[in-house]
C-alpha cells in the first residue's frame with residue numbers, strides 16, 4: 845500500500861474533532877485550567893492549523909503566524925512535567941473519544957510525547 849502523509853490518513857474532519865475533544869478536556873483539567881484562557885475557541889483554531897502542518901499537511905499555522913518556534917511560544921507559560929503529562933492525558937482521552945486507533949495513533953501519540961516533553965520549561969516548583 846502506498847504510504848500516506850499522516851494528515852491525509854487521519855483526514856481534516858477527524859483532526860478537527862480530535863482538537864475540539866482535546867480542548868474540552870483541557871478546559872476542565874485542574875492542572876491545566878490555571879494557564880489556559882477561559883475561551884479556548886481561538887486556541888483550538890490555532891492548534892488545528894498547527895497540527896495540520898505537524899502531520900505533513902498544508903502549512904496553515906506558518907502562513908498566518910510565521911515560524912512555529914513552539915518552545916519559545918510556550919515560554920510565557922509555566923509548563924512543568926506534571927502539566928506535560930496532563931496535556932498528554934487529555935490528548936489520549938481525545939484520541940479514544942474520536943476513535944483514532946492503530947499504527948497511525950501510535951506514531952502520532954509517540955511524537956506528541958516527545959514534543960510535550962520538549963515544551964517543559966520549569967520544574968515542579970516553577971523554577
Ligand code: HEM
Nearest residue numbers: 879880881887890891894917921923927928931959960963
Ligand atoms: C498554545 C500550554 C504542549 C502546540 C498554548 C498555550 C498554552 C499551552 C497555555 C496558550 C493558549 C492561548 O493563550 O491561546 C501547553 C502545555 C503543554 C503544551 C501545558 C504541555 C506540554 C503543546 C504541544 C504542542 C502545542 C505538544 C504541539 C504539538 C501549541 C500551539 C499553540 C499552543 C500550536 C498556539 C500558539 C499560538 O498562540 O501561536 N499551549 N502546551 N502545545 N500550544 Fe501548547
